[in-house]
Amino acid sequence: METTRQQKIERLIQKELSDIFQKQTQAHHGILVSVSKVRISPDLSVCRGYLSIFPSDRGEEYLKNINENVRAIRYELGTRVRHQLRIIPELKFFIDDSLDYIEHIDELLKK
DSSP: OOOHHHHHHHHHHHHHHHHHHHHHHSSSTTOEEEEEEEEEOTTSOEEEEEEEEESGGGHHHHHHHHHHTHHHHHHHHHHHHTTTOSSOOEEEEEEOOHHHHHHHHHHHHHO
């Protein structure tokens, strides 16, 4: 069970990561990266971010690019939340494919 502190930090990191990705993807027209969920470990050292990437057919390519630049993203996050957090957590990003899964279930139900 998550503590209140974990939940507050998750919301803070989700908001800041969303803002970071929005500013980074403004240069690339037609790409939308949103942070759908953030989970942080109980010791606040590892943060898993689940990303929804549109268009989803190139999602793996964008995720690979994001994971290659995770140090720069962590640094940017650190400059934004340095007054709220003592240690900036290690970031790991994954694709959130729940929307694709929902669409697949809807297609199956229509048949």
